[in-house]
Amino acid sequence: MPKPHDFTALVIGGSAGGLAAAHALRAIKAEVAVYERSAGTMSARGAGIVMQPEVETLLNHLGMRAQSVCVELHERQQLDAHGKSTRYRAPQLMTAWDTLYRALREPLAGVCYRLDSTLRRVHVDGHDVTAEFSDGYTARGNFLVGADGLGSATRKLLASDTGPVYAGYVAWRGLEPESHMPADLLKLLAGRFTFFASSGMQMLCYLVPGANGELEEGARRVNWVWYVNVADSNLPKLLIGRSGKRYAHFLPPGELPTDTVERIAHQANASLPPPLAALVGLSEVFMQPVFDLAPRRMVADHAALIGDAAGTVRPHTASGTSKALGDAAGLATALQGWTPKQPLPTAALDDWEARRLDGLLRLSEIGLELAERSTLGTQAGNRYFEAQ
């Protein structure tokens, strides 16, 4: 027999934040449906995620241990320009976006998760929220959660939106099977969180689970991120893919034009320690520019924003995913016991918003400080990839 539901929630965006919202809201007896813009597989965007307490808490609630989705590291190493390393002990757990996605998605097998659903309009009428999607599909519920990321349509529809602002540097990224790496390179990187920094750039690297969540040696992947200062005026050109498509916030694997691939290889050889330059040369590079999205309101009439839709933190805090999961858990606590026959628990929602915005601002400041210390997005650091 179906369980009675207190209210119906529409979740917009089916990535980490959206899935976490689905779990948290189901736990307070909401009926949940998730609407995701991607038309097909969600795995292409997979990249490394540093395990954080909020992620571990949700996994534990779902009956999993963090270790079951993570590669364990035992130390950190700083490389100098010649590749000589300085090491110290620092145990840490690393996962990947696609591994975490699977872990959160599989327990929701029976829940409505509609792909190819791009939110176009939101309408609130009394206790009903209607979401309209670009294919003409309409969904009705009592509360809407915007977990639709940096370019959030929900945010634009619910509030005046200033939009994300480019932070002055991009992340070139790679995620390659360890089996594609030469033995000496793998020996240097495995089990370690590796860093390199020089003016206007920083690179970091660690191993994550394989494409199907494999944790055993030989089946994992090497994840790397190379932050590089790039002038604002050069970003639009870098966001045009090989196919001619213009991307807003992310250039996926396979879309870097040949001349950009050649320039990246050249720059890597000119400025990275030899092992890291070799790693870049062996990878299918993709690009994620860094954007700031100032937090404003998270709560609107019968709706709330969570995760990147509500505001971003710089990636150096490695906390974007955990922030999204923490937002979702707190939102469910604020809505616990509410039914559409009652007025919204505005005091609890306002309190949730105030606490989350406060935390977000503190994290944003830490992220900014870490970036500035590495001369990322500042005038003090060199710039690269100038227009040709």
Ligand SMILES: Cc1cc2nc3c(=O)[nH]c(=O)nc-3n(C[C@H](O)[C@H](O)[C@H](O)COP(=O)(O)OP(=O)(O)OC[C@H]3O[C@@H](n4cnc5c(N)ncnc54)[C@H](O)[C@@H]3O)c2cc1C
């Ligand atoms: C270079 C870089 C490195 C990072 N490294 C880390 C890290 O190590 N650890 C970490 O925790 N975080 C990291 N982050 C941050 C992390 O990627 C985000 O904070 C996190 O993914 C936010 O999750 P989310 O669910 O809120 O949004 P997203 O993951 O962006 O998901 C939004 C979802 O909404 C969908 N969507 C968008 N528009 C619509 C629409 N109109 N209708 C329906 N669906 C829609 C999208 O397709 C997507 O699936 C990094 C970020 C950058 C830029």
